[in-house]
Amino acid sequence: MSIRHGLLALLDQGPRYGYQLRTEFEARTGATWPLNVGQVYTTLGRLERDGLVVPDGEDEEGHLFYAVTEKGRAELRDWFETPVPRTSPPRDELAIKLAMAVTVPGVDVHAVVQAQRRHSVKALQDYTRLKARALAGEPAGSAADGRSDLAWLLVLDQLIFQTEAEVRWLDHCETRLANYRERPVAEPGPAATAPARGRRTRA
Amino acid sequence: MSIRHGLLALLDQGPRYGYQLRTEFEARTGATWPLNVGQVYTTLGRLERDGLVVPDGEDEEGHLFYAVTEKGRAELRDWFETPVPRTSPPRDELAIKLAMAVTVPGVDVHAVVQAQRRHSVKALQDYTRLKARALAGEPAGSAADGRSDLAWLLVLDQLIFQTEAEVRWLDHCETRLANYRERPVAEPGPAATAPARGRRTRA
DNA sequence: CGACACATGTAACACGTTACATGATTTG
DNA sequence: CAAATCATGTAACGTGTTACATGTGTCG
Numbered sequence: 001m002s003i004r005h006g007l008l009a010l011l012d013q014g015p016r017y018g019y020q021l022r023t024e025f026e027a028r029t030g031a032t033w034p035l036n037v038g039q040v041y042t043t044l045g046r047l048e049r050d051g052l053v054v055p056d057g058e059d060e061e062g063h064l065f066y067a068v069t070e071k072g073r074a075e076l077r078d079w080f081e082t083p084v085p086r087t088s089p090p091r092d093e094l095a096i097k098l099a100m101a102v103t104v105p106g107v108d109v110h111a112v113v114q115a116q117r118r119h120s121v122k123a124l125q126d127y128t129r130l131k132a133r134a135l136a137g138e139p140a141g142s143a144a145d146g147r148s149d150l151a152w153l154l155v156l157d158q159l160i161f162q163t164e165a166e167v168r169w170l171d172h173c174e175t176r177l178a179n180y181r182e183r184p185v186a187e188p189g190p191a192a193t194a195p196a197r198g199r200r201t202r203a
Numbered sequence: 204m205s206i207r208h209g210l211l212a213l214l215d216q217g218p219r220y221g222y223q224l225r226t227e228f229e230a231r232t233g234a235t236w237p238l239n240v241g242q243v244y245t246t247l248g249r250l251e252r253d254g255l256v257v258p259d260g261e262d263e264e265g266h267l268f269y270a271v272t273e274k275g276r277a278e279l280r281d282w283f284e285t286p287v288p289r290t291s292p293p294r295d296e297l298a299i300k301l302a303m304a305v306t307v308p309g310v311d312v313h314a315v316v317q318a319q320r321r322h323s324v325k326a327l328q329d330y331t332r333l334k335a336r337a338l339a340g341e342p343a344g345s346a347a348d349g350r351s352d353l354a355w356l357l358v359l360d361q362l363i364f365q366t367e368a369e370v371r372w373l374d375h376c377e378t379r380l381a382n383y384r385e386r387p388v389a390e391p392g393p394a395a396t397a398p399a400r401g402r403r404t405r406a
Numbered sequence: 407c408g409a410c411a412c413a414t415g416t417a418a419c420a421c422g423t424t425a426c427a428t429g430a431t432t433t434g
Numbered sequence: 435c436a437a438a439t440c441a442t443g444t445a446a447c448g449t450g451t452t453a454c455a456t457g458t459g460t461c462g
Contacts, residue, residue, distance in 0.1 A: 001294070001420090001421075002294050002295075002296040002300075002422095003294070003299075003421085003422075004421080005296075005300070005303075005402065006299050006302075009303035009304075010303070010306075010307070010309050012307050012309075012331045013306075013307055013308065017442090018441075018442065018443090019440065019442075020441095028302040028306055029294075029298070029299065029302055029304070031295040032292075033291070033294050034291075034400070036422090036423065036424070036425095037425080037440095037441080037443095038425085038426090038432090038442090038444080039422070039423065039424090039442055040442095041442065041444085042421090042422085042423090042443090042444085043235040043336055043421085045443090046420085046421080051291045052442075055454080062430090062441085062442095063442095064441090064442075065442080068260055073233075074454085077410095078302060079300065080300070080310055080311075081314075081315075081316050081317040081318065082318075083227055083318050083321075083322035083323070084296050084297045084300065084319065085322075086322060086323050086324075086348070086369070087325075087326045087329060087439050088235065088237075088243075088291075089235075089362070089365075091205050091206070091236050091356065091450090092205075092233075092361065092365075093204070093205040093208075093287050094287045095232070095357070095358045095361045095362075096205045096206075096208070096209050096358075097205075097208070097233065097282065097283070097287065098354075098357055098358075098361075099209075099213075099231040099358050100208075100209055100213070100231070100354075101283060101352050101358060102213035102353055102354045102357060103213075103216075103231055103350050103351055103353075104212050104215050104216055105211075105216065105345055106215075108283075111284075112283050112284075115284065115285075115286050116286040117285035118286070118289075119287075119289055119290075120286070120289045120380075122290075123289040123290045123292075126290060128225045134280055138223060138284070143224075143290055147305060147306050149212070149308075150305055150379070150380075150383055151301075151302035151303075151305045151306050152302070153379070154298070154301055154302060154305060154376055154379065155212070155299075155301075155302050157296065157375055157376075157379075158372050159292070159298075160322035161368045161369075161375070162292075162295075162365065162368055162369075163289055164368065165364045165367065166289070166365075166369035168364060168365070169360060169361050169364040169365075170282060172360055173360075174363070175356055176353070176356070176357065176360075177353075180353055185412075201382060204448095204449075205450095206449080220413080220414090221414065222412065222413050222414080222416090223413095239416075239450090239451065239452070239453095239454075240412095240415095241414090241416085241451080241454090242415080242431075242449095242451065242452090243414095243451070244413095244414065244415055244416085245415090245416085245450085245451090245460085246449085246450090249448085249449080258462090264459090265414095266413080266414095267413090267414075294422090296424085296451075308420090311435080393421085
């Protein structure tokens, strides 16, 4: 639901047309989350279907504008007021992967962790470089407007904060695993997590 | 693709049936990401469609087992070897929301940030409490096996690390916003981010 | 007996995403 | 002229998710 609401928010500034929305969206989120143009149109269609936007005439150049409706504005207010649920957050693939790697025998957890760590550190460096460039470019050129520069900076910071936390967590996993290996739990029987049933028979 | 691979990983330990997979999945990820049972069956169907698992007979009690195929094992190896892409990470709703809140006029960014902060701190406390309970319960009762306890702990830690980073980022946003308000950029013209076109005409 | 956990499934939908088709306009 | 950008759209797919239907066994 992020793209839906993102586009809706952009439309709240005034009527826009599809291609323009993509441009403005990417100005704020940077190259991190490139937005396929086609998706703008599909999303606009669904927004219209749900009565959150309406077609709003066209340019002398043929640009097809959309405007947000009252219902759309209400939805938007609600979006801004309601926090993103961090209880029951979206499933994180890395967490699931590690949980499985730790559990399933025959997986080299250390290798998995280190491969991910290398990748994440690399990503972190990229972000830091991007940030330096953004900070250097802003006072001088500033072709884009200041508010979207700010947005882009905040998004970058979020990525950095999050990736740093990820790396720290990966290290944390390693130490926890080391501790665990020193004091292993008694080998459980097969299917110990599931209620022990009668031996299964092959068909 | 997380559930797909998660189930595949569980099946790699040996044939399982649907309901059992859900139980084992939740033993590892805890109550954080409750898994609708129906989804296990739909996912199993898709895994079978793609040749990653095959039906593997049934129990004397009628449990319908599935087993991972060689192709499935290959897919699984690949999953463990390949890091979760942290360049071009999944769109984060909170980041998008803040980027929009900062950009769109008439949004009380401070209110948005603080509402989210309260929510996240609350989530953090919940996680911490859960962790304390998990650590206390493990040495004594330990009804579940040690490895899935470990997995659950790691998942919890990840949630904690991530949420902490989120709170810190929110605070960081506030200070950045404060700095920005002190030294605001010159008011840009309308639609400054998009190429300035001729005045649009209403239809 | 009724409630509840166990167990298997299906139908339907939403959203995100990609690939493709098409055309106008601009620019090297 | 050719390539690139601007611009609008559609068809199709995949995963995740929910709601529902159905039946068995168990326990108070």
